[in-house]
Amino acid sequence: MVQYILRRFLQMIPITFGIVTLVFSLIHLIPGDPALQIAGENARPQDVEQVRKALGLDQPLWTQYVHYLSRVVRGDLGRSFQTNESVTKQIAARYPATIQLAFGSMFIALLVAFPLGIVSAIYRNSWIDNLARFFALIGVSMPSFWFGPLLIIAFAINHHWFPVSGRDEGLRSLVLPSLTMGLALAAILTRMIRVSLAEELTQLYVTTAIAKGATRAKAIFRHALKNALIPVITILALQFGSLLTGAIITEQIFSWPGLGRLLIQSISTRDYPQVQASILVIALTYIMVNFASDLLYGVVDPRIKLE
């Protein structure tokens, strides 16, 4: 197991390095003179120079890169053009909101997908299975930036059950954004659970368990479900990563004060250090989550370690 973790960890190093490099190069992709673009077309020459200096753009590219790397390693991601504070401060303030939203969505997805997936695996090709299939299809095709507004119209405007936007009303605020992101995930999970459990149910060990006197319920829940959950857990962990990026759009719909909204706000104010830092943090969180999901896979399925 230790060897497996170590191997996966070593694989992650060049990828992390690549991502940091990619984020570093972003600012150099700005067409024309980045300093002029950032300061604005009508900026005074001294302001342009100030921006150039603040971003280290006056240094040779190689020096800039080494500086950037050493700063990232020390956790110094620069200062915001807007607030002149450390960008990590803003990120730290917004991060919990995004994580909360991701967990809320996951909770809703599980709440829907488990019963639906299990029932449709047991009663394959029944009306409930078809219903679940239809739901999965809608869930996958429905863009969050449409589903979100529809939820707002139905449950925040027509019925005042939940707030239209913001994060000030605790759990009540969390419901609609979580539903928005959770539905797509629920659709994927329902299919996964259904396929995976249906396959396990055809295995001999299930027949054996029933032959030896286990009730059908016991054979399903004690024996088959356990094995069926292995691929589901991996997908779940992997999807947690995509919830973080999905949050960029959902946070925008509901004015949810998370990392995604911070990113979009800093793009519109051309606060590049903040943009760069937010992208880096989201991307790094994403690969960490994927790394964790790989480890989890190794834990739940001992066969993986042998590979």
Next chain:
Amino acid sequence: MKTFKRLLRNFAFTSGLLLTVVLILVALAAPLLSPFDPNVQDTSRRLEAPSRQHLLGLDDLGRDVLSRIIWGARVSLRVGFSVVVLAALIGITLGAISGYFGGLVDTAVMRFTDILLAFPGILLAIALVAVLGPKLNNVILALATIGWVSYARLVRGQVLKVREMEYVTAAKAIGARSPRVIVLHVLPNVMNPVIVMATLGLAGAILAEAALSFLGLGVQPPTPSWGAMLTAGRRYLGLANHLAIFPGAAIMLAVMGLNFLGDGLIDALDPKYRKQM
């Protein structure tokens, strides 16, 4: 032909095909179908609800929503097709070279795809558009940058299998040069899964363009884009719900149609592909 007939009996495929054909026809015939000029404003009638004259109502600047949705189909498809063509061209070329020659080129291309795949797609697209500037061409460029990776991976995997086939060895034995072998003998035999991926990729690109436009990073006003229309719609929720409902429905129908079509094509062109997904 037999496969196609069987496919037509498949409800999902037929409805997917129908939706896609309608989408393409609407985009092509936009000037004929659109009842009004999509950019003409009538501010005295802002946010007017759907009526007999304006079937889907008027937007926040008093423009006809139906006409804007019809013209928006053009933007969506233009982005979708450009992204798919660009991504597929880059991906197929690099994937084929990588798989056929192996060695250092292969390692370099694959490690690069590792990094791009580790980077969440939409985030990279947002980052690229943020630095390049929100323009239609930059949206296409950004989406193609994240899109080519899957084609490269797919084609490389297929080429690895095909290059060991006897007909490839035979072509080489009679003296065909590598480019000729790749283009004439290898690529035609790996195209089926690529076509499937392109169909699903078209849906993905349309969705991504709408997402970027929704975030204000896509097509700029006054060009009608479904995603941008939704952004405006979001501001007037409760006052003029039709502004959010109709463009969203257009996006969903287009994406669903292409997904159905792609799903049907998987069965027809490459049954093995389903197992890989």
